[in-house]
Amino acid sequence: MSRLASRGIWLSCCFCFSKAASTHRLFSHCTAKYNLLRYCTASPIPFSQLYQIRSDIADLDRQIFKIASSLPEYQYVISIPGFGPFITAKFLAAINDPKRFSNEAQVIKLAGFDLYASRSGKPAGKAVPMISKKGNAELRFALVQAAIVATTRNTLFIRYLNQKLQGREQEKGILKKMRTKVASKLLVIAWTLMKQHEYFNGEHLKLT
Structure with missing residues (x-):
């Protein structure tokens, strides 16, 4: 050599x-x-x-x-709507090396956004899917805050949330559930941008 x-x-x-x-x-x-x-x-x-x-x-x-x-990945992650300096820092610290995750399901599990069936005495057919909350609580909290900011201040995310809420506005707790889904989507988007060294654009909303 x-x-x-x-x-x-x-x-x-x-x-x-x-x-x-x-x-x-x-x-x-x-x-x-x-x-x-x-x-x-x-x-x-x-x-x-x-x-x-x-x-x-x-x-x-x-x-x-x-x-x-x-x-080096900071500039890409902070380009995502809802991500300020602290949330970006929290995400980078939690992910560390994006290549240690082979797929988005592993990243979602890290933050405790993975789903499980909550039966609570109900028959299997009526089990309610809920997030596990078994992952990194600090990261999950930060991402939910990012989702709240993005869905109240960014036109793309406001439109995206409204589409998800359409016809379900009267469901109990639906806004919180949908913002949690947005938080999970933000996590996957951030991981993808960090891995590929790309800035955010509207096309990334189609991920997951």
Whole structure:
């Protein structure tokens, strides 16, 4: 093997290790922010702690953006409607390497959007399909937030949601169910763009 080829392999390995380390740090920072936000909503916060918590969150946001924006896939994922810097960072941290998933079903399972039949004492023929919620709860929460933003602010996604709701508007909880489906679709779209290094366009709504 030539020295040039050996150096190319060495540089490639260094890049992979560097990216893995960045993704690990990104995951840690995102989890820390998620836990802080949960703490803020779980119980009343003493005023003396409020300033420090805000400062900690702002510092985490700066670190998250710095790491996430340095990853080559960041620019593609953040082009998706509903994906801001934090949701993009959370997604990149959770996926890490898109090639470790061989199909979209594996990605959907990671976030707990995969379906199972909830019988609850009902006959098998009347079992209700529900998402398992067994995957990454932080990622699932982030994607649902992205779906809410996309279906209220982006024309393409508003139209897509309205088409899915047509004729079912009176069903109990249907809006929440459909937004969860949009969240699952956003996950597959983001994984596809990350893997293929493509920017979002309306054609990606046809995925899944």
